[in-house]
Amino acid sequence: MSKKSISVIIITIIILAIGAGVWRWEKVRKNEDIKRVEEQKVAEQKKQEEQNQKNENVTKEEAIDLGDWKLYRNYEYGFEVKYLEDLEFIIESSNPNKPKLKDSFIFRKDRHLYFAIFTNGGFGYGAQEPKKITKEKFKEKESIMSWYSDEFPNFIHITEELPINWNSENTIEIRTENADEKTLNIFKKMYDSFQFIK
Numbered sequence: 001m002s003k004k005s006i007s008v009i010i011i012t013i014i015i016l017a018i019g020a021g022v023w024r025w026e027k028v029r030k031n032e033d034i035k036r037v038e039e040q041k042v043a044e045q046k047k048q049e050e051q052n053q054k055n056e057n058v059t060k061e062e063a064i065d066l067g068d069w070k071l072y073r074n075y076e077y078g079f080e081v082k083y084l085e086d087l088e089f090i091i092e093s094s095n096p097n098k099p100k101l102k103d104s105f106i107f108r109k110d111r112h113l114y115f116a117i118f119t120n121g122g123f124g125y126g127a128q129e130p131k132k133i134t135k136e137k138f139k140e141k142e143s144i145m146s147w148y149s150d151e152f153p154n155f156i157h158i159t160e161e162l163p164i165n166w167n168s169e170n171t172i173e174i175r176t177e178n179a180d181e182k183t184l185n186i187f188k189k190m191y192d193s194f195q196f197i198k
Helices: 004-057 180-192
Strands: 061-066 069-074 079-084 088-092 104-110 113-118 132-138 143-146 155-160 173-177
Touching: 069 104, 079 113, 079 180, 104 180, 113 180, 173 180
Parallel strands: none
Antiparallel strands: 061 069, 069 079, 088 104, 104 113, 113 173, 132 143, 143 155, 155 173
């Protein structure tokens, strides 16, 4: 065998060895990339699960002490309102026999004086006709308002779709029958403090 043939064989072996090494390195690198992507997916999935769990653990409601006044915030229905702690606060829960009825939130001084958020549509306009009915925005939401008094609307029917558990029948009702000036001021402050939240 000539020296030239031996040289060709050696060069061929070297090239094959280098090619095999490069192929092996590429395979290992690809496997590492696949493993890294899979680990990243697992980590992201775990992070999402933890976030979902955290979201589930967020309280649906909370009451914040503001001295004589408190701030009631409800995340499930997406609203908050300030109320005087002297008012009786009642939550009437859904009736399991009537699944369409949701919770109602009533801040009451007495049977005829209250500020209520009804999420069940179970409200009435009273026997007499309102002085006027207007269509305007309430807290930047399209609403139909029924006025029985001049201070503020007594029935606020939110017509704009909200990203919360309200529906087309939800309303805010303010009963002010024979209310004195102090009570009217309380309801006025509640009316001004009401906000929709996300």
